Amino acid sequence: MKNIFDNMLEGKVALVTGAGRGIGEQCARRLAECGASVILADLNFPSVEEVAADLTAQGAQARALECNVADFEHLEEKVEEAKAFFGRIDILVNVAGITGSTPITEITQESWDRMMNIDLKAMFFLTQAVFKIMKEQGGGKLIHLSSLAALRGGRSSDASYAAAKAGVLNLSKCFALSGAPYGIYSNAVCPGNILTPMGKSLSWSQKDPKTYIPIGRYGTAEDVSYAVLFYASPMSDYVTGDAMNVNGGLYM
Numbered sequence: 001m002k003n004i005f006d007n008m009l010e011g012k013v014a015l016v017t018g019a020g021r022g023i024g025e026q027c028a029r030r031l032a033e034c035g036a037s038v039i040l041a042d043l044n045f046p047s048v049e050e051v052a053a054d055l056t057a058q059g060a061q062a063r064a065l066e067c068n069v070a071d072f073e074h075l076e077e078k079v080e081e082a083k084a085f086f087g088r089i090d091i092l093v094n095v096a097g098i099t100g101s102t103p104i105t106e107i108t109q110e111s112w113d114r115m116m117n118i119d120l121k122a123m124f125f126l127t128q129a130v131f132k133i134m135k136e137q138g139g140g141k142l143i144h145l146s147s148l149a150a151l152r153g154g155r156s157s158d159a160s161y162a163a164a165k166a167g168v169l170n171l172s173k174c175f176a177l178s179g180a181p182y183g184i185y186s187n188a189v190c191p192g193n194i195l196t197p198m199g200k201s202l203s204w205s206q207k208d209p210k211t212y213i214p215i216g217r218y219g220t221a222e223d224v225s226y227a228v229l230f231y232a233s234p235m236s237d238y239v240t241g242d243a244m245n246v247n248g249g250l251y252m
């Protein structure tokens with residue numbers, strides 16, 4: 001018997017930012033595995049080239065795109081370049097981001113602006129450019145990586161990071177409201193402590209997860225990719241303006 005999960009995303013085109021490693025890479029792999037053609041965008045071009053080549057070798061449709069999401073002057077051009085690969089964009093996964101672990105008394109205006117530019121402003125303007133394309137196409141799925149820090153404040157990460165990620169949650173709802181009449185969905189994912197290169201740079205990665213995470217282990221990029229798949233697929237066709245916690249019960 002055929003089930004709805006086989007090639008669930010066949011014919012769909014997904015743009016994933018921050019796809020060079022960590023959560024973004026796994027999201028791109030997951031969507032490709034479900035039949036989507038994927039465009040992997042990252043500041044680090046060699047890394048997305050490598051992932052795209054691996055996906056292609058496995059029979060998927062994948063392309064690499066060098067892209068700094070905070071290069072606002074060229075963002076619309078980059079989105080057009082992304083669209084040109086397969087002629088459309090049906091799914092956008094905003095993953096590219098940075099973090100930091102500066103004490104609250106030491107955050108400078110420069111580091112604040114950098115965080116806001118990459119983690120919040122870029123998310124808005126990149127999504128705005130893709131939103132216009134989706135509106136013309138008659139729909140699409142927007143997924144944004146927020147964070148546990150957006151919900152409970154930044155403990156091991158910068159206050160500016162927590163504030164930016166809280167902004168992402170709100171902007172996701174704004175896109176959900178503006179997009180609903182056009183078949184455009186917008187949802188966010190709030191990961192907890194996920195062992196990626198970014199995660200390993202934060203102080204929690206030195207703790208024993210059994211002592212503070214109810215599920216007793218750190219999260220993986222794969223764990224997060226399943227939540228992204230849900231929002232990217234028809235399984236979430238009555239869900240918009242939502243946010244899913246993927247945190248092993250760390251915060252509820």
Ligand SMILES: NC(=O)c1ccc[n+]([C@@H]2O[C@H](COP(=O)([O-])OP(=O)(O)OC[C@H]3O[C@@H](n4cnc5c(N)ncnc54)[C@H](O)[C@@H]3O)[C@@H](O)[C@H]2O)c1
Pocket residue numbers: 017018019020021022023024041042043044067068069070094095096097098099118145146147148190191192193194195196197198199
């Ligand atoms: N790892 C965690 O525990 C965790 C928890 C909550 C939220 N998140 C969020 O998930 C997302 C991915 O996290 P990760 O752990 O995979 O991070 P990571 O640092 O391992 O990977 C981030 C990727 O984004 C790319 N990138 C950074 N700045 C960019 C820019 N200006 N333009 C384009 N690409 C850029 C990097 O090159 C890298 O490939 C981030 O938005 C992060 O805030 C992560």
